[in-house]
Amino acid sequence: MTPPRANPLHLLAAFGSGGLLTLMIHFNGELARYGNALFASWTAHGTGTIAALIFLAVLWRRAPAGNAPKIRTPLWAYLGGVSGAATVMFSSIAVNSPLALSGTLALGLVGQMIFSLAADRWGLFGLPMRRPGARDFAALGLVLAGSAIIILFGKGAA
Amino acid sequence: MTLWIVVASVAGVLVGVSRQINGRLSLSTSPLKASFWNHAVGFAALTALGLVIGGLIPAGASDVPWHVYIGGPIGVVFVAAGSWLIARIGAVNTALLVIGGQMVSGVALDLLSAASPAIWASALGVALILAGMALTQRRR
Numbered sequence: 001m002t003p004p005r006a007n008p009l010h011l012l013a014a015f016g017s018g019g020l021l022t023l024m025i026h027f028n029g030e031l032a033r034y035g036n037a038l039f040a041s042w043t044a045h046g047t048g049t050i051a052a053l054i055f056l057a058v059l060w061r062r063a064p065a066g067n068a069p070k071i072r073t074p075l076w077a078y079l080g081g082v083s084g085a086a087t088v089m090f091s092s093i094a095v096n097s098p099l100a101l102s103g104t105l106a107l108g109l110v111g112q113m114i115f116s117l118a119a120d121r122w123g124l125f126g127l128p129m130r131r132p133g134a135r136d137f138a139a140l141g142l143v144l145a146g147s148a149i150i151i152l153f154g155k156g157a158a
Numbered sequence: 159m160t161l162w163i164v165v166a167s168v169a170g171v172l173v174g175v176s177r178q179i180n181g182r183l184s185l186s187t188s189p190l191k192a193s194f195w196n197h198a199v200g201f202a203a204l205t206a207l208g209l210v211i212g213g214l215i216p217a218g219a220s221d222v223p224w225h226v227y228i229g230g231p232i233g234v235v236f237v238a239a240g241s242w243l244i245a246r247i248g249a250v251n252t253a254l255l256v257i258g259g260q261m262v263s264g265v266a267l268d269l270l271s272a273a274s275p276a277i278w279a280s281a282l283g284v285a286l287i288l289a290g291m292a293l294t295q296r297r298r
Contacts, residue, residue: 006247006294011255014247015291017239018259020232022267027229034226035216038208045201047230052194055234059190073186080179080192081200083172084237085207090169097162104166109257111170115178116249125178126185130248135293142290143254147261150283154265154276 037092041085074126106151113140174249180237181244193238197230251294258287 006014024044031040094104117140123129132140176196184192208214243252265280 006251006255008295010243010247010251011291011295013239014243014252014255015259015262017236017243018256018261019263020236020239021256021260022263024229024232024236026267027226027232030226031222031229034218034222036213038204038211038213039216039219040229042201042204042208042214043227044230044233045197045204047227048197048234049194049201049230051231052190052197052234055190056194071186073183077179077183077186078195078199080176080183081196081198082203083176083179084196085200085203087169087172087176088204089207090165090172094162094166094169097165098159099162099166103162104169107163107166108170108173111167112174112253112257113170113250115171115174116253119174119178119249125175126182127178127245127249130250132250136250139290139293140250140254142286142293143258146283146286146288146290147257148283149279149286150261150265153279154268154283 032092037088041088045081045085077126102151106148109144109147109151113144174253177240177244177252178249180241181249184238184241185245189238189242190234192241193234196237197234255291255294258291261287 028040028044031043035043091104091108094107095101097104099107117132118124119127120130120132180192180196183195187195205214240252240256243255247255262284265284268280
């Protein structure tokens with residue numbers, strides 16, 4: 001099965017959420033400056049939990065009543081937050097190593113891309129399997145090369 | 159040095175793992191509910207860790223300006239968006255499009271904050287990223 005390719009709406013959503021990530025890292029970095037990395041991540045997860053509850057409460061009415069029953073949820077599917085919390089610890093250790101911020105970012109992108117290739121190839125964690133084609137690898141290479149240039153020469157050199 | 163390289167790469171892998179797991183949860187619930195669980199479970203895990211190693215509420219905590227706390231709510235939208243995307247366009251496309259948005263907005267932020275990035279490198283990087291993102295839009 002060939003899954004649908006990204007359409008402009010997906011591109012806009014992903015590009016926008018990349019922008020949100022930049023803002024999030026900026027604000028959480030400020031939090032860490034007042035305290036430490038653990039405090040920053042703990043606080044961000046706490047305020048995020050409250051914000052998510054508010055968003056859910058506001059959007060609750062608009063959910064269609066009596067829609068088709070969804071597929072069963074395995075217990076491990078609730079543990080994404082553990083992996084997210086561990087990310088904070090690993091990256092804050094790496095940032096304070098000789099790799100510094102630029103090395104941590106660059107290697108983090110490589111780790112993320114290698115995992116996502118494996119995740120699509122074998123449909124890891126119950127998501128659909130998708131075999132990446134030549135165009136996907138080309139897109140991947142361009143984005144990684146561009147990111148590496150920005151990280152290693154655009155700002156890290158300063 | 160090898161140890162640091164492993165640690166930094168694992169951090170990247172963990173980003174992918176949590177997006178994959180949250181994406182799976184959103185299939186059974188919704189992207190926003192997946193984001194709620196991600197934050198609640200992460201908060202519980204970090205609370206437990208902080209109680210063990212200490213440093214959860216450092217001395218400077220009371221000096222934090224209120225607007226800095228907006229990072230948490232932004233994260234909720236970010237995780238929900240990632241969960242929505244990964245179930246539709248897959249892990250590779252989601253990762254490379256989000257990375258592209260992160261890099262380009264980071265360069266824009268640097269320009270605004272007068273951090274004077276090396277302009278040739280930033281411009282070349284942005285051009286390569288945009289070309290890669292355009293490739294994901296072409297039909298087979």
